[in-house]
Amino acid sequence: MPVLGQNQYGKAENRVLKVTRDGAVHHLKDLSVSVSLSGDMDAVHLTGSNAHVLTTDATKNTVFAFAKEHGIDSAERFGVHLARHFVDSQSAVTSARIRVEEYGWERIAGDGPGGHSFVRTGQETRTAQITFDGTDLTVVSGLKDLVVLNTTDSEFRGYVKDRYTTLPETDDRILATQVHARWRYSWTGGEETAPDWDACYAATRGHLLRAFADTYSRSLQQTLYAMGARVVDHRPEIDEIRLSLPNRHHFLVDLSPFGLKNDNEVYYAADRPYGLIEATVLREGAEAAIPVDLTNLP
Template sequence: MAIVLGPNRYGKAETRVVRVVREGGTHHIKDINVSSALSGDMEAVHLTGDNANVLPTDTQKNTAYAFAKKYGVDEIEDFALLLARHFVDSQPAIHHARVEIEEYFWDRIPVAEGPDLGLRDEQHSFVRSGREVRTCVVHYDQDGGTSVVSGLKDLVVLNSTGSEFHGYIEDEYTTLKPTSDRILATEVSAQWRHRGDDSSSGRSGTGSFGRSYTEARQALLDAFADTHSLSLQQTLYEMGRRVLNARKEICEVRMAMPNKHHFLVDLEPFGMDNDNEVFFAADRPYGLIEGSVLTDDAPDAGYAWN
């Protein structure tokens, strides 16, 4: 029996980069979390400890900082592509780079009216936004093959009506009661894959990655709000379908949506009715619905989702 080295990669995880752009007294910030992973001709380092082909993870971290200064940080997909191409194209032993970025949003604190402004007339004060986290994963190969997967996570949404659940399998262990009016709440994690020709160009086909993200996010929200749901699975499919119709450069959407259960509280012991007014929000256990929606001409995913 022979023992051989299998697939492997290494990198620097979660390099936090905050880039401040100053336009006079008005500042803009970009807050991102960068993780890079490299693979290629790495047999020697694993088998004999020869580090000749290893670009240190500390160097990967420093590159993220240096590129943030040198090139700035606009759309996270473009910054990830910049890093991935640099790692592969500058190092012959590195054949593949994976760069994942999360972006955290900040809102500007509004300037108040009145005489006690202090420095508040200068736009440099922010509060961390309660919005979702924007994400992307970029892969780049030595032969130029590129994939871009954009997305978001922690997008919490709720419909207070317009959701039903009934007609499901009932066996001797079933206690859940059918309902024709329930709260539907979830925390959306969604990723969408750009077509290969759009990814390699560094753009999102019919516009910038920023516009693509904004419209895909809005499509998710619109579909969630517009769909009279008979199941969370039905809602998931409609959300994915709406994104694909809205943005033609996107060929596949994958989602994970926990069912954030809201149970009607029994108020009869207190002599009160409860006509879908008071609920208990349970955090666990929860149903977890996952699925993908794609176009019938979607190219092979390759390593895009890895």
């Protein structure tokens, strides 16, 4: 006999752009917000009764209304407001998960006195996931599609070789990856103790980049651990960070047919297949809680 298992529903990828007008100077927050609700929802699946269903259209409208009523000072705080609202206002909803992607904009130089012209930044996308079960909040911030590259200080040798191994060893290679990172805060609620979300994001991003740049890499795994460890060492409010690093391979081009020597100067970039290196770095004593989420892979 079939039995209903885990289920949830909501409205995905609600695009909301919030303009805050500070006189002639304007400020932008550009988000994609996905709402997922779970709880006492068996009847709608088994009998078709909608008595406990808050419509997905209502969840969409709530996102836009909260952008007006509460403003958007950070992706995390906005998600906390939404998660608490859905659980506290709907008796059938026992858990809410809010996922947020934030897209960056910067002012166009020479924008005159008004300060209302922007250009979309093209580096990474900021992410956040907020889960509320009526008691505890779990906030997982992150970023994706942050592309970084070292032109040297990377080698790869001493690995296992079998009959199918063709990759030559190298003591000087390009190391490039597209960073996907998620980090979990120890904070579980209480406005008076909430982190400064924007400052934490900027600092964590900075530590990831610094570790990537400063680590002499013998493998992408080693670099990954150095990046995660630096975050845990320097950010006491973070208990766990999960990193997914696809290896963006760059191979030396054989220029010998043209009578030319390639002294680690000319490469071709192979976009696929790619090595995929993933791991979680935890604060000592903490338990892993960030799920493996294949939707974050490139």
